[in-house]
Amino acid sequence: xxxxxxxxxxGEWLRGIGTEPDIVMSSRVRLARNLAMYPFLNxxxxxxxxxxxxxxxxxxxxxxFGAANSYVEVGRLDRLDRQFLVERxxxxxxxxxxxxxxxxxxxxxxxxxxxxxxxDHLRIQVFQSGFDLDSCWKQISRIDDQLEARVQYAFSExxxxxxxxxxxxxxxxxVSVLLHLPALVMTGEIKKVVxxxxxxxxxxxxxxxEGSQAMGDFYQISNQITxxxxxxxxxxxxxxVVPRIITYERLARETLLKENRPTIHDKISRAFGxxxxxxxxxxxxxxxxxxxxxxxxxxxxxxxxSIPTVNELFLQTQPAHLQKLRRGSLxxxxxxxxxxxxxxxxxxxxxxxxxx
Amino acid sequence: xxxxxxxxxxxxxxxEIVDGEATERHLCEDCGHTYLENVASPPTxxxxxxxxxxxxxxxxxxxxxxTCKLTFREFRSQGRLGCADxxxxxxxxxxxxxxxxxxxxxxxxxxxxxxxxxxxxxxxxARLRNELRTAVNEENYEQAARLRDEIHILEQDMGxxxxx
Numbered sequence: 001x002x003x004x005x006x007x008x009x010x011g012e013w014l015r016g017i018g019t020e021p022d023i024v025m026s027s028r029v030r031l032a033r034n035l036a037m038y039p040f041l042n043x044x045x046x047x048x049x050x051x052x053x054x055x056x057x058x059x060x061x062x063x064x065f066g067a068a069n070s071y072v073e074v075g076r077l078d079r080l081d082r083q084f085l086v087e088r089x090x091x092x093x094x095x096x097x098x099x100x101x102x103x104x105x106x107x108x109x110x111x112x113x114x115x116x117x118x119x120d121h122l123r124i125q126v127f128q129s130g131f132d133l134d135s136c137w138k139q140i141s142r143i144d145d146q147l148e149a150r151v152q153y154a155f156s157e158x159x160x161x162x163x164x165x166x167x168x169x170x171x172x173x174x175v176s177v178l179l180h181l182p183a184l185v186m187t188g189e190i191k192k193v194v195x196x197x198x199x200x201x202x203x204x205x206x207x208x209x210e211g212s213q214a215m216g217d218f219y220q221i222s223n224q225i226t227x228x229x230x231x232x233x234x235x236x237x238x239x240x241v242v243p244r245i246i247t248y249e250r251l252a253r254e255t256l257l258k259e260n261r262p263t264i265h266d267k268i269s270r271a272f273g274x275x276x277x278x279x280x281x282x283x284x285x286x287x288x289x290x291x292x293x294x295x296x297x298x299x300x301x302x303x304x305x306s307i308p309t310v311n312e313l314f315l316q317t318q319p320a321h322l323q324k325l326r327r328g329s330l331x332x333x334x335x336x337x338x339x340x341x342x343x344x345x346x347x348x349x350x351x352x353x354x355x356x
Numbered sequence: 357x358x359x360x361x362x363x364x365x366x367x368x369x370x371x372e373i374v375d376g377e378a379t380e381r382h383l384c385e386d387c388g389h390t391y392l393e394n395v396a397s398p399p400t401x402x403x404x405x406x407x408x409x410x411x412x413x414x415x416x417x418x419x420x421x422x423t424c425k426l427t428f429r430e431f432r433s434q435g436r437l438g439c440a441d442x443x444x445x446x447x448x449x450x451x452x453x454x455x456x457x458x459x460x461x462x463x464x465x466x467x468x469x470x471x472x473x474x475x476x477x478x479x480x481x482a483r484l485r486n487e488l489r490t491a492v493n494e495e496n497y498e499q500a501a502r503l504r505d506e507i508h509i510l511e512q513d514m515g516x517x518x519x520x
Contacts, residue, residue: 036440043424043438119436141466148468154440157475159454160463162443164436166450167357167457169443171465205363228460230483233490 003072003081007324010315011088011110011127013178016308018130022298023246025178025218025311029136029235030125031144032163032172034154040164041117046100049117053101055151056116060105063146066139067107074102080329083320089127094118112143120164120172122147131242133175137235160227170227175238178207179245182217182295183252190219193245201225202238216287216314221245253299268296276347280336286317286343304350313346357435359384368392369432380456421445477514481507 013026034040038052053073061069074082074095082096091104095118102117115123124147126140154162160170168174184190194204201224206214221241223234256264271292275281294310296302315321317339323330326338359366360382368388370381383391419428426438428446437443443450454461464486467479484507491500 034440039424039439040437040442042434042436043426144466145469148470152470153468155468155471156440156443156463157478158462159443160465160467162440165357166437166454169454170458170463203363225458225460227454227458228462228464228486230465230486 003077003084004324004327006084006088006110007321009110010308010312011090012129013089013110013127014308014311014315015129016306016311018128018132020246021130022294022307023180023249024131024242025129025180027128027131027133027136028125028174028176028178029133029140030123030174030176031140031161032120032168032174033122033124033144033147033161034120034163035122036152036154038121041119041121042164044100049100049102052121053103053116056114056122057103057105059147059150060114060116062150063143065107065112065143065146067109067111069105069107071105072103074104075100080320080323084324087315087318087320091115092118092123112139114143120168131177133177133235133239137175137231141231167224168226171229171231171234173226173231173234174222175235176220176222177238177242178218178220179242179249180217180291180294181219181245181249182291183256184249185214185217186256187252189248189252193248194219197221197241200237200241202241215284217291253295257299264299265301268292268299268301272296272302272347275343276349277344278340280333281340281343282336283317283319283339286339287314290314290317305347309346313343316346317342357382359387361387366435367433378452380453419446419449474514477510481510481514484510 013028016025018024035052035055038044038048041049044052057071061071063069072085074085074091077085082091085091085104086093086096088110090106090110090113092115095102095104095115098118100117102115104113104115106113111127113125115125124140124143126136126143128136156162161172163169163172181190181193184193197204203222203224204214205220205222207216207218207220221238223238225234229237271289275286275289275293290310290313293302293305294307297305297307297310316325319335322335322338322342325342330338357366358364362384364384364386366382366384368381368383368385368391370383370391372379372381381391420426421438421442422445423441424438426442428449431437431442431446437446451461462482464483467476471479484503488500488503488507491497491503
C-alpha cells in the first residue's frame with residue numbers, strides 16, 4: 001500500500017477522545033504469540049522467516065478485525081517509510097531494524113496492528129484513544145481467538161504461551177497507558193510516582209517504548225509481570241493506578257496555578273509564541289514546547305486550539321512524517337526549517353479581519 | 357532481557373553463590389561495571405567476566421537444546437530462547453529465573469481453545485486456586501467461599517474422569 005495515504009490521518013492513539021483525553025493519551029494492550037511449528041526468530045534462517053511470514057500473512061489477511069485490513073511488507077520498505085510506521089506506533093523500532101521477511105497488518109483507523117517476525121512470530125496490539133483498557137482487552141482476546149482457530153500456538157501447560165524472551169512468557173501480555181504528566185514533571189513529583197509504580201511491578205517508559213526517554217512529558221506505564229497472574233488481573237493492576245496518577249497530575253496543576261499562575265501562564269505563552277513564529281526548530285524543542293501548549297489548552301489558557309489538534313502536531317512534526325508531507329527526504333537543517341514552516345501554518349491565528 | 361537496576365538491556369549475567377545460596381543478577385554494561393567494582397573478596401577459583409567459576413561455566417557449556425541447538429550460554433548472552441523446546445531443555449535453570457522475574461512459575465490465565473479437556477480442567481483449577489488466594493488476601497471471604505465450592509466440584513469432576 002502507498003503509505004502516503006496515511007499522511008493525512010492521525011490514527012487512533014492520537015484521536016484525543018475518550019475518557020480523560022487531556023491526561024490519558026491512549027490505552028494499549030499487546031499479546032505476544034509464536035507458532036508451534038517453527039523455531040523462534042533468533043534461530044530462524046531467512047527461508048524459515050519467509051515461511052513464517054507467508055503463513056501468518058495469509059492467516060491474518062483472512063480475518064476480520066473490525067475494519068479494512070492493510071498489509072505492509074516492512075522488509076521491502078526504505079528507511080524513511082519504516083521510520084514513518086515507527087512514529088505512528090504501527091511497528092516497533094525492533095521490527096523496523098530487523099532483517100529478513102517481516103511485516104505488519106493494520107486496520108483502517110489504526111486501532112489494531114499485528115507485527116509479524118518482530119521479537120516473536122506475532123505481536124498483536126489494540127489501541128484505544130483515552131482511558132479504556134477493558135475495551136482493548138476484549139477486542140484483542142477475540143482477535144487472538146480468531147487466529148488461534150487457524151494456527152497452532154507454542155504453548156505449555158506449565159508456562160503458558162511460549163515467547164522468545166522469558167520476560168514475556170505466560171500470558172504474553174503487555175498492558176499500557178500513555179499519560180501526559182507535565183505538571184508532575186514541573187513540580188519534580190514525577191520521580192516519586194515512578195518509584196512508587198516500580199514497587200508494584202509496573203514499568204515506566206518514554207513515548208516510544210523500551211529504552212526511550214520521557215520526551216514531551218509523556219510516560220508509558222505498563223505491567224512487568226506476565227506469568228502467574230491472569231490477563232484480567234494484569235489489566236486491573238494497571239487500570240487501578242491510572243485514576244490515582246490522574247488525580248496527582250490534576251492536583252499538581254492546581255498547585256502550580258495557585259502558587260505560580262503568572263509563571264505558568266508565561267511559560268505556556270512563550271511556548272505557543274515560539275511555535276507560532278520560529279523559522280527553524282528541532283523535534284526535541286518542538287516536543288517540549290508542544291507539551292506546555294497541550295497543558296495550556298487543558299487549563300484554558302489557549303482557546304483556539306484543541307487537544308486532538310495538538311496531538312496531531314506531535315505526530316506531523318516527527319522527522320519521517322515531515323518528509324512524507326514534503327514528499328522528499330530532507331537533511332537535518334531542511335527538516336528544522338520545514339518543521340517550523342509547518343507549525344507556523346498550522347498555528348496561525350484565525351483571520352483577524354472579518355470582512356462582512 | 358532488562359537490567360535489574362535500570363531500563364537498559366542486560367548484557368552481564370551473574371550468579372552469586374554465598375553460603376550455598378544462589379542469587380542471579382542481570383545487569384547492563386554500566387550497572388555491571390559498578391557491580392564488579394564492588395565485589396569484595398576474590399573468589400577461590402579463577403573467574404570469568406560472567407562471575408561464574410570455570411567449572412560452573414563448563415557444565416553450562418554442555419547444556420544445549422536438542423531441537424534448535426541453542427546452548428544455555430548463548431541464551432544467557434542473548435537473552436532470547438531458540439524454540440519452544442528450549443523451555444524444556446533448560447527447565448532447571450529457567451525455573452529460578454522465572455521466579456526472579458515474575459515471582460511465579462505456573463501459568464494462570466488464557467489458554468488456546470484447542471487444549472484437550474483434561475488440560476482445560478487443570479487450567480481452570482489453577483485459575484480458581486489463584487483467585488481463591490487473591491480473595492483471601494483481600495479478605496473477600498464470601499468470594500473465597502464461592503471459589504472453594506467451585507474448586508471442590510471441579511476436583512470431584514476430574515476425579516471421576518479417566519486420565520486421558
